[in-house]
Amino acid sequence: MSAALDIKDIRAGYGAVNVLWDVSLSVEAGTTTAILGPNGAGKSTLLRAIMGLVTVSQGDIVVDSCARTGTSTWNMVNEGVVMVPEGRMVFRDMTVEDNLLMGAFPKRTRPRAQANLKTVYQRFPRLSERRRQLAGSLSGGEAQMLALGRGLMEEPRIFLVDEPSLGLAPVIVDEIFAGLRQLKEEGRTIVLVEQNTYKALSVADYVYLMQAGKIVMSQVAADVDVDHLHDLYFARKTGSEH
Numbered sequence: 001m002s003a004a005l006d007i008k009d010i011r012a013g014y015g016a017v018n019v020l021w022d023v024s025l026s027v028e029a030g031t032t033t034a035i036l037g038p039n040g041a042g043k044s045t046l047l048r049a050i051m052g053l054v055t056v057s058q059g060d061i062v063v064d065s066c067a068r069t070g071t072s073t074w075n076m077v078n079e080g081v082v083m084v085p086e087g088r089m090v091f092r093d094m095t096v097e098d099n100l101l102m103g104a105f106p107k108r109t110r111p112r113a114q115a116n117l118k119t120v121y122q123r124f125p126r127l128s129e130r131r132r133q134l135a136g137s138l139s140g141g142e143a144q145m146l147a148l149g150r151g152l153m154e155e156p157r158i159f160l161v162d163e164p165s166l167g168l169a170p171v172i173v174d175e176i177f178a179g180l181r182q183l184k185e186e187g188r189t190i191v192l193v194e195q196n197t198y199k200a201l202s203v204a205d206y207v208y209l210m211q212a213g214k215i216v217m218s219q220v221a222a223d224v225d226v227d228h229l230h231d232l233y234f235a236r237k238t239g240s241e242h
């Protein structure tokens, strides 16, 4: 159900502009890894590189010991590597249920679409109540639940979630993180991009800090000293001073 992810020394970017500089990252199956870092650090670019949405010019992406560098996005999804993008990206003119069913488009998951739909509704009852409503009329928090639900319809073995808390009220953020914690407890592999350090640390097993396209710190979440992390985050000190 869950898979391991290994990223080795990747470089990737947009056309002539390179963004990721020799980024390496190792995620054990069934664990949650948080990627923290300020705006523009390259967090979303890293997720896009894993998904084959930006070109990787160097390095390797390995899923459960199989090299997947250069694999198309479509095939990554077929391998169970699923991304919930930054900004939610729901189909506003479609109903909640049709948005979820879009997540069941890959042939691999289609036979289980109805069962998966039921599970998503149990996980996020608000979506069930609004199943016939257009996604464009949802609140930010509901739209985020929908984006997560659509991802879950794809039966992720590695679930990449980009900034689920962005712009949401604290009570909704708690609800979203309770959902993520439940997924973790069920043994999913999760890679979570977040700017909310405390929330990320509350769910993660392992933490990476990115800055200017590089990993500047990696640590077991339980060992993280938040003050030190924030010093690095805001570039008040360099990683080598410690």
Ligand SMILES: Nc1ncnc2c1ncn2[C@@H]1O[C@H](COP(=O)(O)OP(=O)(O)OP(=O)(O)O)[C@@H](O)[C@H]1O
Binding pocket: 014, 017, 019, 037, 038, 039, 040, 041, 042, 043, 044, 045, 046, 086, 195
């Ligand atoms: N489509 C694009 N074309 C060109 N450059 C891009 C594109 N998307 C992002 N970039 C650049 O890549 C760098 C990293 O951006 P990225 O979106 O990966 O950062 P991020 O860490 O996700 O930031 P945020 O926290 O704001 O989401 C930035 O300098 C950004 O301007």
Ligand SMILES: [Mg+2]
Binding pocket: 043, 044, 045, 086, 162, 163
């Ligand atoms: Mg981003």
